[in-house]
Amino acid sequence: MPRAVRRGALSALLFLAVLWTHGVAAAKPIRLFVFNAVPDHTFIVKINGVDHFSVYSGSAGALAVALNAAVADIISVVDDGSPDLQPPSPPLFTSLDTGDPGCAQASWVPSGDPTVVGYAVSLGRSPGEYERVVDVTAGSSIDVCSLEQGMHYVAVQCRNYAGMLSAYSAELSVEIVVVSVLIASFDARVVDEGVALSWRVEADERIAGFRIYRAGPDGIERPLTPDLVAAVSDGYVDSSVRPATRYSYAVAAVNESGEETRSFTIPVEIPALTLTLGQNLPNPFNPATAIPFVLEATSRVMLRVYDVRGALVATLFDGVLPAGRHTVGWNGRNDRGSVVSSGTYLYSLVAGKQQLSRKMLMVR
Known part of the structure; x- marks a missing residue:
């Protein structure tokens, strides 16, 4: 017999096709037809608290759920239409660290809830106020980039397959510091000792040093020294050049995170030796x-x-x-x-x- 089930402003009709023998429900497969005017309405059918069903297309506007159970087991599922699926619990947000320039890496403990299919990472410039949401469908960490300088506040939510979101996790914060480095000038000239390089940098105190690059006749650019040139330096003399050889040079300012800001490249022609x-x-x-x-x-x-x-x-x-x-x-x-x-x-x-x-x- 059809029974109307109401959930908020939505309604659906549930039909049970039942085979009876001598007034007793037979242990035959049962088909539950769900008629719903709203396609995304969620129905969860359970048998004694255990999911045990398969879903396939029915007639127009209907969804058929085949249940491998006796009718006696199914009586309890025809209820007031309230969904059995509940929002998942929030994840354990473990860390929020700076990464590449303008980026932060958020990590959390994966949810053990089998209904969870993804996460929502929310970001904002004020505590508890989020303006940006990044969806994560795989893994338990993400690098979020294009962050402006200053404080950023982040929280994570679990999302189940019905689209339900958990409450927010604990909120973590991170400060993004953008170090501006500029190679204001760079020069290379031949001197008696070899090639004299000089540069001028506009930057803050976070410069860790300089890396000089040189390319020889093979055109392959390599660091000239194994270690960084001291941050207080503004020049270097390359005395390892050979006569009648063409080189090219560039200098890079390296900050404390290992990120480089390079100069343009200067070609230098070493003349042939004369007495x-x-x-x-x-x-x-x-x-x-x-x-x-x-x-x-x-x-x-x-x-x-x-x-x-x-x-x-x-x-x-x-x-x-x-x-x-x-x-x-x-x-x-x-x-x-x-x-x-x-x-x-x-x-x-x-x-x-x-x-x-x-x-x-x-x-x-």
């Missing part, structure tokens, strides 16, 4: 000085000091040296070990068949 005799340093000098020179190829080298009359004062080096940059010192003494007097001296470099000379001044 060069540099000016001694210091000059004038007392009591010693250093004489730099560059060899374009491996050569037999002789470096000597003469007085202004052309007389030999001292031989500083006589031997074979490889191509590259070299420095030889002079302690202001002649070949006999005596200290020379103040005055102007000439120093001469002979490399193979080439010879170069310059002046220097000793001041006592």
Whole structure:
């Protein structure tokens, strides 16, 4: 016999098709037809508190629920239409931590409720006031990004397969700090020692250091040093370059979280070596000085000091040296070990068949 069931403003008709034998309900499959004008109305059928049913399409506007039970077991399910399914319990919200810039990671303990199919993560800028909801259908954590600087408050809810939400979990908060770093200027130039890099940064005190990148002829960019260059530095000299080689450089400011802000890339062409005799340093000098020179190829080298009359004062080096940059010192003494007097001296470099000379001044 049809029976009307009312739930709020919604109504449905429940029909039981029952096979009777001698006035006793037979233990035959029973079909319960649910007629409902609202498609998303929820009916949960239980037998002695245990779900035991299957659902398939019935006639137009109807839902058929086949029950493998005797009629005597089914009497209790035809009630006032109240749903047996209840909202799930809230999850245990365990942590809320900062992650990538402008992001926070929320984690919670997965619900043991078999009806829970997902979670709703709510965020707001004030305690208990949420403006943004992120749905999570798998897992028990999520990275929420595009967060503005400042405090953010987060709570989590469980959602069951009927769309019911639990109460909010305990609320956790996190402060998002956006570190603004700008490489205001960057320069790379060839010097006697190699390539001199210099930069200027606009940032706060959270800069941990700088990472210098260099690409060689193969075009592959690699960090130039294994460790960060100190945060107080504003330059670096790369003395490991080879002549007649093209390089490119970039510098990155690294904050305390390991995030980098890079400069633009600067190409640098290292010229081929040519025989060069540099000016001694210091000059004038007392009591010693250093004489730099560059060899374009491996050569037999002789470096000597003469007085202004052309007389030999001292031989500083006589031997074979490889191509590259070299420095030889002079302690202001002649070949006999005596200290020379103040005055102007000439120093001469002979490399193979080439010879170069310059002046220097000793001041006592």
